[in-house]
Amino acid sequence: MNNENETPRTPAVYLQSFGAAGTVTGSKHLLQTPDLNILVDCGLFQGIKSLRERNWEKPPAALSTVDVMILTHAHLDHCGYIPLFVKNGYQGKIYMSPPTRDLTELILRDSAKLQEEDADKANRHGYSKHQPAEPLYTTTDVEHALQQFVTLEPGHTFRLNDEIGFRFSPAGHILGACSVEINCYGKIIVFSGDIGRYHSELLASPVHPVKADYVVMESTYGDRLHGEADPAEAFARAIRDTIFQRGNLLIPCFAVGRAQDVMHILYRLKNSKSIPQDIPVFLDSPMAASAGRSLLKYPDWVTLSSADAVRMFSGVTVNPDYHHTEKIIRQLGSKIVLAASGMLTGGRVLEYLKHYLGDKRNTILMIGYQAEGTRGRALLNQAPEIKIHGQYYAVKARILEIGGLSAHADQGELLTWIKGFIPAPEAVFLVHGEPSAQEALRIKVKDELKVPVTIMKEGIPQLLFPIDQNQLKAQSQWSEADRS
Template identity: 40%
Template sequence: MGPAARQHGPRTMATMGTTLTFLGAAGTVTGSAFLLERGTQRVLVDCGLYQGEREWRRRNWEPFAVDPATIGNVVLSHAHLDHCGYLPALVRQGFTGPAWCTEGTAALAAIVLRDSAHLQEEDAEHAREAGYSRHDKPMPLYDAADAERAIEALCPCDYTLPVPLADGITLNLTRAGHILGSASSRVDVFGSSVLFSGDLGRPTHPLLLPREDPPAARTVVVESTYGDRTHPAPGRHPHAVLAEAMRRAERLRGAVVVPAFAVDRTELVLRAISDLLARGEAPDLPVYVDSPMALAALEVYARPGLRAELRPDVGPRLFELPRVHAVRSVQESVALNFPEEPCVIVSASGMATGGRVVHHLRHLLPERRNTVVLTGYQAVGTRGRDLAEGARQLKMFGRYVPVRAEVLVDEEFSVHADSGEVLAWLRRLPEPPETVYVVHGEPPAAAELAGRIRDELDWTAVVPRHGEKVRIDPA
């Protein structure tokens, strides 16, 4: 025992304090991961995959910041890949504990993780066959077996009911209203409390009940995806951009390609098309849902046991489309690369980072008669972002493809709270927190939201650095 230990006595869990380390979604809008530590206890809140620019994607391949075998619990806010997609890699590296989440998140995450593992394996095989990888034998980040082990770790729990994670550590989830099953997570650690917003939804989500008011917490970690923006007010003709794209397709005998996240966004796109047809604002074109993951997610949204999260005015069917077609086989998907009539193709992924939509874009972007409609946030470094910013060519499967199709952005699909809506959620806290940490945003968005929190609420608001560790217990 050294002199310091003899003078002050051995350090106990009570004297070591509780720390929070920002392992992801700091300096970027992807890869959410936040580590709580108290003595030997470790809880990881969110376990997201990095997407977008190569700078961030490379971090998926780095050894995790701590030994995953020493993490006792994982908490997942929702089933989007940037919040749950690293879990199979964590399991592959030794994590054996439970991953707590809502029932809706567990159902959707199983779909997302299986699809992600398939894409990881497929991309590695494409790279090997085409020879465009720098590695002699390209390997996936994780495989199907890793995904199944991660799915086995999922532990569904109810909103509002406390979940004991370990001695002195408790979890409470509240509805976030972003996608089905999405939650804000409050973790109480030996008298300290930290609230993670997760991705916050908008009060006007077409399918889901609005988010709940947040519980009190000493520390708040809040997202800032749209921290520097305000969503446009609803117009007299919702989704006029999508309606115009469909009319253009009918006029030019072309196709409308809609890159859409398989979870939640596909549901909203189909509902929007249904509403446009009901109002007579768009032609009745055949609609192809070309994403096995999206089709599986649609079934989850329709489960009777999960309808408690849906708005009361949502009927037994989420949408009414007389000419909707489920595309399941690869052969059916390949045929859509050469459509014989005007149509709408809704396919994942939403940022065109992978999946069947990339094949459709490869074949349909070069023709001026076609249209691409982007339906949500496009992270820096993704093909979707490049298209939104006017790219004249895109690189796909090792080759550059010209962009001659018209590219439109329908901003009315966003289910991320904007700057004002995030502030409104923070104002509903029962008491001011000691510190608000602003994460999950590109640097300008995070900085602007932090400034608004300081100026309008007079609270301490900080944009943490990647890897930064802070104390969250009482001083």
């Protein structure tokens, strides 16, 4: 099968990636079968301009054949393209866990609102080459997509037809994140989704699927180890040093996941008096506040007690409206500000950057993965200036990175996860990673598991297995209870 639009002539199951192949963004993985085509994740491309521009391109023809969509978790690079996909004609169901449903609604509404606001600013200030500038999708498009959401609890099998069924397993990473185990014509195909840490601040360790014939696996940190140190100690040092300099600490963070982790760390540090208890903490992201309330709604998904979840918000001031951002910036005295987005690709954090980057007393604390081409990656690479809304801002503030708070498993944890399959899978396919990380993990998995490992290339189909029609029923591995 050489042409991406060509339909397989012999009964077989194929895997094809239309995002997160050689990059960490735009996750879209198509499982093609004779009866159903299943899309796992439907994310936006983020990062460098050439990637972002792909969100505006006409989707590949193969994506028009999707019958069913399964969503692993709520981050924008996994769910952000859904409203446009629906707008372009997708009418099928979109399956996800209950927490993912709530968080995806928050994230998509926020994404549409930010796009509408950015288009409005571009038109008013004339810094877009498009006349007029338009959002990729609108809040109305989000409303239409939400009608196709269906929730399923982890561990419960849902059958799509006589030969294909699937179930979720919690994957850590963020609230509601899951791996997907698809039983397809007697073979089990596991999509890892984004795998979380085994010692998270708030979430339980990943729940490992029992068996897999084929594994489609993320590889974000395939070449890195996070280290064993408690990130709270590094936070405390950064905060104390910044206060000593009479500066401000800006923490760009993803509204879902990292913001809640950081608030919990700050709560711990104040309780232990490791940092001044009166240092103001601002959360300039209503979405992050709403996501935090989900910790109370889904207590079975977190390790934090409901009482602690309430208390960790008690010392945080939530800014409900972007009009108040300027007031926070002007407030005298040292302060800690949490604002989205985590990779500095947009959102309210950019307003703080405009004011804080030029002052050497301030600290910008980077705590998550920074994709190639983002402002976050540029800061970590010691860029002397950053472009924001058409203007350049000199970087004089101190730029620090704390890696131990990442939501992604590091190389050691990825290896622990893949080794959990007994027996080892027949083949592993790596997605969601930059080339150097993927190559490092490919070698590790191949050497330690002695199985073939393929790095997925965008648009290139991979044959998973042919189908023997005479053995379909004999091969089915679902239990009688699952069948019912």
